[in-house]
Amino acid sequence: MLRHRYCSRLLIASVTGRLSLGMVPVALILAAKADGHSLATASLLAALYGISPAMGLPLLGRFADRRGLPLPVYLGAGLVATALGVLAVAGTANLPLTAVCVLLAGAGCPPLEGGLRSLWPTVLPDDAHVRTAYTLDSSTQEIVYVTGPALAIALAGWLSPAAALTLAAAATLAGSLAFATAHPARTWRAAPRHPDRLGALRPPAMRPLLAALVFLGATVGALDVAGIAVAEKQNAAWLAGALPAIFSAAGILGGAIFVRFQPSTAPRPRHLAMLAAAYAACWLPLLAPLPAPLLLVAAMLPGALFVPLLTVASLTLTSLAPPGTSTEAVGWLSSAMRLGLAAGTALAGPLGGHFAVPLMAAALCTLLLGTRTGPRPLPAAA
Template sequence: MLRHRHCGRLLIASVVGRLPLGMVPVTLLLTARTDGHSLATGSVLAAMYGLAPAFGLPLLGRLADLRGLLVPCCLGAAAVTAALCMVALAGTSHLPLTVACVVLAGAGCPPLEGGLRSLWGAALPDDAHVRTACTLDASAQQIVYVAGPALAIGIATWLSPAAALLVAAVATLAGSLAFVSARPARKWRGAAHRRGQSGVLGSRAVRPVLISLVFLGATIGALDVAGVAVAAREEAPWLAGVLPAVFSAAGLLGGVLFARFQGAADARPRHLALLGFMFTAAWLPLLAAVPAPVVLALAMLPGALFVPLLTAASLTVTTLAPPGRSSEAVGWGSSAIRLGLAFGTGQAGSLGGHFTIPLAAAAGCALLLVVHTLRPAAATTAACQAGYRG
């Protein structure tokens, strides 16, 4: 897939442009502490940044479907760059201004993920290549959430948290410009749609899958809290950071394997339900009280299944969306994941960080995917085929 013209550039530019999603939350924590604020204040700022894209991405994705990728990507990149530079230069001493900038930086995230998903059909020759590209993209997202925090902490330690925010701003701007200046991005326009046509949320076929993504995101939010709880139980502070990293690394490997061995497009509804139940079962061994190294080994199984499940569900959302709404559909999928992350973190924190929380969230995800699978097969298949042709 990467040998095809423009594909490598589009993928790399998209990952670079999304790198701040992994860098900014931890940098806001460090900036707030440096300016004398409490950890709670820094956590609130990081949470606001994490939730803001859930509202901005669908809107910018809809604008991309209507006007092409140039305007929303450049508009979003400019907003993010200005907001992060403001926080870097002014600090967090004036909290109302900081909150406004943090929300703008989150809500303005350019729709690179949705744009990339929409471009694969124009840049690649057939559906098999498109499915492989989408899986590779979902796997590459793990790099954002592993390399992003590490890069931010390294820059903040070597230079300052303000320098890390400036690097995040440059990454957004550089990645977005490299992305939209590629020929497929300049030429792409969303498919025509009928006036008065319902949006993505109006599709009965899409709604169960979107809600399942909320539960899927909740498993990751709960995992972070469970890592902290297990680290305290085992008196191994390093486990809190290593557990999510191991989970993400396993996801990267699982996504690559899934791209190699996944079946035909018309089998995706069955794959969705099967992957959902496998993902749920993979959390069961983590309920046992085992030493820290064993916890890491056991976490690799749900990690390896996370990216294949995320890829299959995201592809289903895109293909079942109404014509001309692909970027908006990806935006809603990203919003669902982010809302789930916040919900899972909050619930797991209030319930003590047990692995039963990600297990319950995974079970909810699987049940909703079964609801989707049991919908009339003919309608679902026709919608998938129409989506792939789009």
């Protein structure tokens, strides 16, 4: 797939431009603690950044569907770079100013993910290649959320948290510029659309799908807290980082296997519900009191199904999106996942970080996806 013209550039630019999503939360916590704030305050700032893209991505996505990709990408990247630059220079001592900058840095995230998925059908020859591209794109999200925090921690330790924020701003600008100046991005235009305030949310089946994606995101947010809780319980601090890392690594592997053995036809709605049910079942072994090595093995089970499930959900979402709303629809997908991540993290703490939390979230995800069934095959992209 990557041998096709522009594909490698678009994918690498999109990942680079989204790297700040993995870097900024960690850099914010480190910067706030360095400025004398408590861990609770630092975590609230990171949570504000995590939630704010849910407001901006659908709006910038709708803007892209109406006016093309370059302008909203440039506007978003400029807003992110300016806000992170102010944080890097001024620090986090002034909490009101910091909160405004954090909010703008999150809400301004350029619509690179939605733009990329809108462009795949224009640069690839057939639906099979598009489905492969969706899987690869879903897998690269795991890279963003593994590489981003590692880069932020390394740079903050070597230089300062401000340097990590500066690198995040530079990555957003560089990736956005490389993406928006590519010929497919400059020439792409969405299909004609009917004037509609609801836009991508108009189809009734879109709403339970997005609600299901909130619960899917909650499984990952709850896993981070569960990793910390089980690390304390087993007196093995390394588990707190190893558990989400092995989950992500298994996701990349699962995505590669899914591409290798994916069916020749587009997935049907029942495939999505079946994948979700299998994903929920894979959380059951984690309820047992397992030693650390077996716990890591058990975490690979849901991890391996996460990327295939997210891929089929993305294909389903783009098939439901009305003509001319593909970028906005992916913005809603990203918003749903990020809201779920924040909610899973927030709920798992008071509930003791038990693995029952991601299990229940996965079960609710399955229940919502089961409401959309039917024999009609789903096209690869809208």
